[in-house]
Amino acid sequence: MRVVSWNLLTDTATDPPPWAERLPLVVAVLTDLAPHAVGTQEGSVAMLDDLAEALGERWVWVGEGRCGGRDDELTAVLVDTDRLEVRAWRTRWLSPTPEVPASTGWEAAFPRTLTEVHVRDRRDGTAYLLVNTHLDHVSGQARREGARLVAAAAAGRGAVVTGDFNAPADPADAAGPYAVLTATGLVDAVAVHDGDRSAGSFPAFAAPVVGAERIDWVLASPDLEVSAARVVADGVLGAAAARGQHASDHLPVVADVSTR
Template structure:
């Protein structure tokens, strides 16, 4: 009888320790701007919606989303909530780097946004040699099924300032350590930095919170392509980074298109982890 009781206890402990599976997608959806002509938001929203619904994920981390685009995404992802603010004023003005999360599966415990500048708590502040204001939005989550805690950080680095990108990488990993401590973290975004860049290397080599790239080689290793399928533009600048609490199970760069245009000038990147 004692042996049976011990076996039951071991089985219960094994079930309790079973790894969760978490899916996350990062997607620069391209802001809604009239100069895009045939690629303006209103003409491609259905395709963006289709990609998100067909590649259902626990988390969608978006960049360049203006308030009307945030509202549209909320409309076609009705079971998701989101955290995020406009970068210009910390409210609804300017682009969001929002985190949409499956509200049926996760509780959001705390969230916020800081600016990628020497004064990260000041809304609208611009850092170093950056051309424009940049932000990082973060949130702490709890799995409703397992009770496991983890953090998601989502960002969009500057497209001009190399110093700004490197300093932004240092700032984010420092903030990770300050806020999350040893708790698990994921970092997503459009980093405007290729794997040979100093910013990318800083993220992987930093001593604040150790991170790895979820990347697995693809047939065509591009995440920034421009809208045109026939374009020669090919840069890998969108990433999902993870720490030691996560074990990557799969990785994909989603290249769905209508034969002529992609739904955005960036391709979404999706990864699945156990943790």
């Protein structure tokens, strides 16, 4: 199963190219990568509808807005239903009251969410749990406590975690979300397969820099085998960047996972 994590950049941003101009490039990149599931951040309902329609009728998305229902940004997961059957899903809030829509905690700047999706691989019947999130950009405590909720959601076999964690993938940061999540046994796919060769995942429309911070991650439970993973800065994206075109201020992260 190929999984992508990608912060799509909100359509309310005023400085970068508008979503209508970026959408064709996002579609081209995802078509080139050919994932089976995409954990997205910052997408609105309109953006996600546009993307699913452009990718084709086999694609669906699930998730709930961070202010509840279809309101505000989502941590939605897009699923290729030709390959994966969606069995169940739910959105929870990264707060002391995770079942309460729009709830916040720990001095977070905004409500933050995680989306859990239980899928079955139609090819071999394997069950996977996809957990996608977007941690707070201001409060370190909110990132740490949010990571604990993500870790609890991903406990068990067959779990793949995607997200924008707004913190570097730094094992030395004992108080950061990376340490919280990897301490549970979750494996950083890019660290294992691309290591120091990886570009930073948040170039903010500048040229990607090898060794810069990765704040977007794909993590897998230890029962899964990760055969390949990388931050995507080449191919369709690289060619577009050479022309001065960008799909988002973040780069996608891709990983191939399977059962051992």
